[in-house]
Amino acid sequence: MMKIKIVKNILDANDQMALENKKLFDEAGVVAINIMASPGAGKTSLILKTIDLLGLPVAVVEGDIASTFDAEKVGAKNVPVVQINTGGACHLDAAMIRKAVKGLRLKGARILFVENVGNLVCPAEFKLGESAKVVVASVPEGDDKPYKYPGMFSAATAIVLNKIDTLPVIDFNMKRFKNGVHAVNAGAPIFEVSCKTGEGLGNWIKWLQKLVS
Amino acid sequence: MMKIKIVKNILDANDQMALENKKLFDEAGVVAINIMASPGAGKTSLILKTIDLLGLPVAVVEGDIASTFDAEKVGAKNVPVVQINTGGACHLDAAMIRKAVKGLRLKGARILFVENVGNLVCPAEFKLGESAKVVVASVPEGDDKPYKYPGMFSAATAIVLNKIDTLPVIDFNMKRFKNGVHAVNAGAPIFEVSCKTGEGLGNWIKWLQKLVS
Numbered sequence: 001m002m003k004i005k006i007v008k009n010i011l012d013a014n015d016q017m018a019l020e021n022k023k024l025f026d027e028a029g030v031v032a033i034n035i036m037a038s039p040g041a042g043k044t045s046l047i048l049k050t051i052d053l054l055g056l057p058v059a060v061v062e063g064d065i066a067s068t069f070d071a072e073k074v075g076a077k078n079v080p081v082v083q084i085n086t087g088g089a090c091h092l093d094a095a096m097i098r099k100a101v102k103g104l105r106l107k108g109a110r111i112l113f114v115e116n117v118g119n120l121v122c123p124a125e126f127k128l129g130e131s132a133k134v135v136v137a138s139v140p141e142g143d144d145k146p147y148k149y150p151g152m153f154s155a156a157t158a159i160v161l162n163k164i165d166t167l168p169v170i171d172f173n174m175k176r177f178k179n180g181v182h183a184v185n186a187g188a189p190i191f192e193v194s195c196k197t198g199e200g201l202g203n204w205i206k207w208l209q210k211l212v213s
Numbered sequence: 214m215m216k217i218k219i220v221k222n223i224l225d226a227n228d229q230m231a232l233e234n235k236k237l238f239d240e241a242g243v244v245a246i247n248i249m250a251s252p253g254a255g256k257t258s259l260i261l262k263t264i265d266l267l268g269l270p271v272a273v274v275e276g277d278i279a280s281t282f283d284a285e286k287v288g289a290k291n292v293p294v295v296q297i298n299t300g301g302a303c304h305l306d307a308a309m310i311r312k313a314v315k316g317l318r319l320k321g322a323r324i325l326f327v328e329n330v331g332n333l334v335c336p337a338e339f340k341l342g343e344s345a346k347v348v349v350a351s352v353p354e355g356d357d358k359p360y361k362y363p364g365m366f367s368a369a370t371a372i373v374l375n376k377i378d379t380l381p382v383i384d385f386n387m388k389r390f391k392n393g394v395h396a397v398n399a400g401a402p403i404f405e406v407s408c409k410t411g412e413g414l415g416n417w418i419k420w421l422q423k424l425v426s
Contacts, residue, residue, distance in 0.1 A: 039251040039333050039362065040354025065334065067360045088364055090303065090334035118361065119334055120252050121278065121303035140353035140376065141253025147280045148331065149252060151301055163353065169382060171409075196384075 014126055017094035021129025024101070025112065030059070031212045032112040034092075034128050036152065037136035038145075039118030042162040044070045045195035046136055047113050051077050053205050056212065059109040061100045063092040063117050070115060080105040091122040094129060110212050120149040132157040132211060139163045143173045146180030154184040158191065160204060165194040227339055230307035234342025237314070238325065243272070244425045245325040247305075247341050249365065250349035251358075252331030255375040257283045258408035259349055260326050264290050266418050269425065272322040274313045276305040276330050283328065293318040304335040307342055323425050333362040345370040345424060352376045356386045359393030367397040371404065373417060378407040 025032050037043045044062075051058060051074070059080040062071040071083035082100045084092060097114065106112065114130065116123040124133075135156040137145055140163055146153040153159065159181060174192075181190060189207060193200035238245050250256045257275075264271060264287070272293040275284040284296035295313045297305060310327065319325065327343065329336040337346075348369040350358055353376055359366040366372065372394060387405075394403060402420060406413035 038253060038331070038354075039358055040351075064361050066363050067357070069357055069360065088334070090332070117334065118251070119303070119332055121301070121330065121332055122335065138253075138353065140351065140379065141251075144280070144282055145252055147282065148277050150279050166353065166379065166382060169379060 011125065014094045017098060018127035018129045021094055021097055021101075022131075025106075025129055025131075028106040028109075030106050030109045030112045031132070032114060032128065032130040033208075034114050034116060034123075034130035034133045035136060036116045036120075036123045036133065037118060038120050038138070038141055041118070041136045041138040041141065042195050043115045043118070043136050044073060046160060046162060046193075047115060048073060048077065049195045049198065049201055050113070050205065050208065051079055053201055054111070054208060056110045056209070057108050058111045058113060059104050059106055061092075061097060061104070061112065061114045063096070063115055065089075065117060080109065086117060090117055090119050091126050092116050092128060093126045097128045111208065120145070120152045124152045124155040134158050134160060136160045136162055137177075139166045139170050139172045143177040144180070146177065146184060150184045153181055156185055156188045158189050158207060159185075160191045160193055162193055162195055164192050164199060165197050224338065227307045230311060231340035231342045234307055234310055234314075235344075237311075238319075238342055238344075241319040241322075243319050243322050243325050244345070245327060245341065245343040246421075247327050247329060247336075247343035247346045248349060249329045249333075249336045249346065250331060251333050251351070251354055254331070254349045254351040254354065255408050256328045256331070256349050257286060259373060259375060259406075260328060261286060261290065262408045262411065262414055263326070263418065263421065264292055266414055267324070267421060269323045269422070270321050271324045271326060272317050272319055274310060274317070274325065274327045276309070276328055278302075278330060293322065299330060303330055303332050304339050305329050305341060306339045310341045324421065333358070333365045337365045337368040347371050347373060349373045349375055350390075352379045352383050352385045356390040357393070359390065359397060363397045366394055369398055369401045371402050371420060372398075373404045373406055375406055375408055377405050377412060378410050
């Protein structure tokens with residue numbers, strides 16, 4: 001019982017700080033988007049392609065257990081970016097975001113992309129102050145993911161299905177994937193894209209533009 | 214401080230139960246192998262192909278947040294199998310394994326494959342009573358995973374790199390992947406395989422046969 005109570009207290013404290021982050025983002029005129037996915041689904045690739053196509057100023061927080069590869073890729077595009085290394089923690093939390101954005105030039109940015117740690121479980125539990133949660137799935141992971149990770153897919157405001165260029169070589173039943181999403185989340189749009197070829201990114205960009213308009 | 218202490222207590226209790234599981238497996242003459250990976254890397258496919266090729270009796274524990282798809286696939290091969298649904302927990306623990314194997318015909322099996330929840334972070338922390346930890350990586354996830362998830366790759370007894378049939382269509386630098394593994398784990402063998410085509414599975418099977426001989 002003690003453990004459960006403490007976990008609840010941690011989540012309550014996180015929710016409170018997430019609300020404060022949201023207020024800070026609102027004051028700065030920036031919309032924060034929490035991007036979550038399995039390792040290697042293409043979160044960074046999506047952010048990089050979106051920077052190229054969006055036509056709006058953005059800032060980025062990169063979350064990883066270790067390494068700074070992703071922040072370096074984003075930084076190469078002259079976009080304000082901060083890397084969080086969680087050490088071992090399997091998700092970002094609101095306090096990490098608060099600390100990270102202190103070192104980030106938010107003023108002028110319209111969207112703050114927060115790339116969470118690659119993990120289809122734990123990040124769904126922790127609010128960061130975001131206006132939208134985007135789950136990136138990818139074709140090579142298989143069409144059964146919404147059935148196996150319902151918590152993540154039910155939390156999504158929108159779902160990006162990446163790597164559709166691999167459909168010819170991967171066994172993937174699109175109908176089964178969509179049925180699985182709709183079973184836990186009737187309202188979230190699903191964008192079928194390839195960050196490698198650029199296919200399908202137009203609707204995703206339009207959705208983002210509408211979100212911040 | 215309270216949180217850290219409680220987490221330590223949970224890990225200590227888990228380690229104790231893992232030792233008891235190990236003793237139970239030793240008495241039954243079965244070697245337990247903890248199979249860990251990102252969602253969709255191919256843990257179940259590897260288990261299914263291994264059952265076909267190994268020529269030894271096995272039993273399987275399937276771990277998922279939700280669903281029974283994987284256990285059904287294994288059960289179709291007339292192999293003793295139990296499905297654990299963790300509800301929301303991001304990893305298996307020794308107590309779940311203890312409970313699961315009570316319903317499993319271990320006698321006569323030489324290997325118990327335990328398929329952990331798809332997650333490259335949390336499962337590495339929890340011993341189950343296994344003799345070996347196998348991490349399944351996959352080409353579409355990218356060559357940077359050992360750098361980003363060093364805890365998981367350093368914990369591995371062996372690494373299976375799956376989906377090498379997708380190398381022609383995925384940007385993947387094999388040298389970078391292997392350098393990343395060796396930086397955190399000098400001793401673990403890396404088996405390059407495709408569970409789809411069967412390529413490369415021979416060395417993996419030989420390694421398993423040696424492990425239980």
